[in-house]
Structures are given as C-alpha cells and as structure tokens.
Amino acid sequence: MSNWSSDEEVDEMVEEEVDSIVEEIQYNYTQEEVPPAPIFHRVHINRDREGGHIRLWNDYFSKNPTYTNATFRRRFRMNKPLFIRIVNTIENGVPYFRQRRDATGRLGLFALQKCTAGIRMMAYGCSADAMDEYLRLAESTAHKCLEKFVDGVIIFLETSI
Numbered sequence: 544m545s546n547w548s549s550d551e552e553v554d555e556m557v558e559e560e561v562d563s564i565v566e567e568i569q570y571n572y573t574q575e576e577v578p579p580a581p582i583f584h585r586v587h588i589n590r591d592r593e594g595g596h597i598r599l600w601n602d603y604f605s606k607n608p609t610y611t612n613a614t615f616r617r618r619f620r621m622n623k624p625l626f627i628r629i630v631n632t633i634e635n636g637v638p639y640f641r642q643r644r645d646a647t648g649r650l651g652l653f654a655l656q657k658c659t660a661g662i663r664m665m666a667y668g669c670s671a672d673a674m675d676e677y678l679r680l681a682e683s684t685a686h687k688c689l690e691k692f693v694d695g696v697i698i699f700l701e702t703s704i
Contacts, residue, residue, distance in 0.1 A: 664685065671683075
C-alpha cells in the first residue's frame with residue numbers, strides 16, 4: 544500500500560519541488576556579479592581648434608585671403624561661392640554642424656572646419672588623421688564630420704527632388 548493519498552498530491556509535491564529548484568536557480572543567476580565594463584580614459588589634447596578656424600578663415604575666406612580664388616578652386620575642387628553655399632546649407636540643415644559649447648563651456652568646432660574636413664577627405668581620399676594638422680580636428684571627429692556631411696547631402700538631395 545502506498546503512503547500517497549492521491550495522484551494529485553504527488554503532482555502537487557513534484558510541482559512544488561520543481562518550482563523551488565527553478566527559484567533557486569533564478570536567485571543564484573541574478574545574484575552573480577556582472578563584471579563592470581572597462582573604463583576608458585581619453586587623453587585630452589589641446590588642439591587649438593580656434594586657431595585652426597582662424598588659419599582656415601585667413602587663408603581662404605577673409606577680405607584679403609592668403610590664397611587666391613584659383614588656388615581655392617584647385618584645392619577644394621569647386622569655386623568659393625559654391626563651397627560657402629554648401630557649408631551654410633549643411634549648417635542650417637544638420638544639427639551636428641551647428642557650433643555649440645562642449646562640456647567645459649568652450650565653443651566647439653565651426654561648421655566651416657567640419658565641412659572642410661568632410662569635403663577634403665572626399666575630394667582627396669585622405670585619411671581622417673590628416674585633418675588634425677591643418678584644421679585641428681581629432682581623427683574620430685574627422686570621421687564623424689565626413690559621415691554627417693554625406694548624410695546631410697543625401698537628406699538635402701532627397702528633399703530637393
């Protein structure tokens with residue numbers, strides 16, 4: 544003779560035991576510590592971005608620029624009025640190109656610097672790292688400028704057609 548009074552009691556006991564095991568597994572799983580994500584510290588390099596903008600402005604866009612319009616056309620592969628129109632359109636249409644303050648309160652890069660980086664990288668196929676020496680942009684920023692510039696041109700073309 545069995546000590547069990549019914550199959551229902553056996554089912555209930557088995558179910559309780561299974562529930563207990565599942566709860567214990569869940570508890571142990573949620574109590575395990577997930578290792579923290581590694582912390583990366585960026586090295587700040589004072590690139591003198593304002594100086595980069597002033598140099599660019601004085602070389603090509605001031606009242607008496609260092610370089611002629613013919614030099615501008617050869618280096619940028621377009622005339623200056625077209626370039627300025629592109630910069631203004633992109634600056635007004637793509638928030639990334641609007642100058643804003645960084646976390647320290649300093650003004651960020653000018654739209655002219657960002658667009659110049661994107662256009663030069665496309666026109667010459669040069670590396671993003673090359674933008675640091677003249678325009679004073681970090682490699683990652685130059686990559687982002689190119690990406691956002693292309694996105695902006697695509698958006699502009701889609702809305703213009």
